[in-house]
Amino acid sequence: MESKKKLIEPRTLKGFRDFTPDMMIPRERLIERISKVYRNYGFSPIDTPVLEYLEILSGKGSDETDKQLYQFQDHGGREVGLRFDLTVPFARFAAQHIGELGTPFKRYHLAKVWRGENTQAGRYREFMQCDFDTIGTTSVISDIETALVINDILEKIDLRSEATFTRFKIRLNSRKILNGLLEKLGLLDQTTQVLRALDKLGKIGRDAVIEEMITTASSTNDQANAILDVATLSGQPNSEILTQLEKTLAGSVLGEEGIATLRQILEAVVVAGIPEERFVLDVSIARGLDYYTGTIFETFLDDIPQIGSVCSGGRYDNLAELYTKQKLPGIGASLGLDRLFAGLEELQMVEKVVSPVKILIPFFDESLGNEYLKLAAILRRNGIGVEVYPDAKKLGQQLKYADKKGFVFAIVIGSSEFEKQMAQVKNLKEGIQREVSIANQAEELIHFFQQEN
């Protein structure tokens, strides 16, 4: 007989994903490692609503983010939207709570954001960001700690082990370098035009950029060349870049400030024990031009730089100017978890884990149900996670399940084993097994697994 109701097709929206355990377990492990780094530096977790008043969100990113905003009218007729990043909600949050929280304020926020953009490989409409910021201070200590946090997180991304990951570089710049040069050249009021031209470098090439600067930013040919020389400075040792910048920017207050800060960061990360070559000066990086005002960071994996920066950020003069008159300078960075994860998978740095525990107790003898549960309870009380198979099926079928889910051990106890108070502990990966006593509250078995861990 046919079902009376028509079935609804079970499907997810384009650009949205389900996370099955094999995806979710390593993801949770990574999130845990990242959070631990944040907390170790004194960053506190916060959370904000998924939905905000539309006026909080719209016009805060770019035309692009406005267009991509998921927005609608709620039951009370309010215009609302789903957050498209964590920075705008944090600005609103800071304006609302900073009086009570006080400064300096260090927060992290790991949460999903939504953008109705065209989906591509590795681009989703629902994705997770991991932001951390220090606000209410202009101290270079915060610039340095931001660099250290980025480094510590990247060192922890190899999910196959606890080993330190080292194949990445953190690229460093300061917005004050270019601004210092423009100041020196008397072109500071042409910044927007200069940046607009520079932005096209990759597409139209150096000569055309120079031409545009001469036309739109009223620079001379020499000035345009000087700008391009500085703006493309990268690939040389940090000390050489610094020497060159010092020469070029001598006399510019902004420029000298920028150089001093970069020098302090580079010194401090070495003092903190990080290999010198991990941090690379690169004047060509210039992200978020309108927003950032000082130090800028981008982070690339050595083996797949083409996926782009996996962790980026920088210093800004005022976080929440749209919502409060209180000036909140700060520095922060954002880790794109989904992009990073795609990179880790490509680099085979994600261990496939389907079960959160390593040990299965097959339900071998129907009359022993309570004994299996009792043994499981004892193991769990001793910090050893264990799953009990719920049905008294054939052992082969249960071991097939164990194999599929990636269990490492099966504790097989039939009635004869139970009488002897012995368990057969099978190592499913190595195909070996040994007898272990379960007498005396399973102390030998507990010892066995504690050793194995």
Next chain:
Amino acid sequence: MESKKKLIEPRTLKGFRDFTPDMMIPRERLIERISKVYRNYGFSPIDTPVLEYLEILSGKGSDETDKQLYQFQDHGGREVGLRFDLTVPFARFAAQHIGELGTPFKRYHLAKVWRGENTQAGRYREFMQCDFDTIGTTSVISDIETALVINDILEKIDLRSEATFTRFKIRLNSRKILNGLLEKLGLLDQTTQVLRALDKLGKIGRDAVIEEMITTASSTNDQANAILDVATLSGQPNSEILTQLEKTLAGSVLGEEGIATLRQILEAVVVAGIPEERFVLDVSIARGLDYYTGTIFETFLDDIPQIGSVCSGGRYDNLAELYTKQKLPGIGASLGLDRLFAGLEELQMVEKVVSPVKILIPFFDESLGNEYLKLAAILRRNGIGVEVYPDAKKLGQQLKYADKKGFVFAIVIGSSEFEKQMAQVKNLKEGIQREVSIANQAEELIHFFQQEN
């Protein structure tokens, strides 16, 4: 001079909340404890999109949830909605992936859900649910494990310490008890009418309920009385209730099945080491009448039962019938994190923590910036989280900050201390301080804090 732009008022939507660190740190701690229990039993984490096709969500809860659904048209003209619980998305998820995942499948899902309902004390439009389910099996082992998981979670909710919490009861029933009685009375086809009448017991009283049953469910006066006698059975020792039920339901297959399962659960939890009185038979609980078909759980805190059940669930015959022809029986429960948290706060079981680390290094001497950072790096590498104050302000001001944020220790190092390689370690709670050496990679200081932990 006035700012040119008008400020946007920083505010959140009604029924939505920001979580500041003092709220978020204990919340994360609770979530971590809960997740650990799930994982210890072999439940795997999953996640699903916040947005679903509207047809997946609408008509799946009640008229109430339909009305409260946040729904809109997305950029591609699709009708979409924000999930209102985690069960409907799990049903859709299971229908879509169970072939590849296999059964039995045990998952947990901790995530936010949204309902546009009228806000009241402790009721929010955005709130978090913690669900766990075992599907693809009808084994009583899963009923027992569900009971054990609920117990283990509740034992861990005292956030002031690691101590086992015991002041709660898990109430237990089976839908088969009442159905068994109706079967025996020949009234099984009147179930809906009987339940509708029973549902009004609190409001209209026993006599009126009996009258309604006689009118709408064509029961006799004796039958209606028998139903009410069984349906209100609670408050007696479990063994007495079981004896009474056995007598009343003798001969009913359904009823006997229900009694046998309840008996097995009550036996098994004692075998697993849980105090007998923790589980209380209560035939009067009857949640989710349409959905559940077997064992039902509700969980109450002894000291504030009035906040209602903090963890509820039960057994169902078919999870995903709207989306797939595959029959997926299972059992699960849901913990209402926000309600539980409100309860914990009322019971003062939440330790107020504002900082994720206990140690602050004040920035005491401007010339020692790198030394503070170096010491912090050494401590962090040894697993000791520490915050460095970013600005060289007056010590008093920094200690005030430390006090406000709940730091326990301040490591004060001025230039004279630094020369002697000694730090003044202040215990801010106890108002005492001692000198600790920071020589030899701060080994004495590391030892000091490892002892303190």
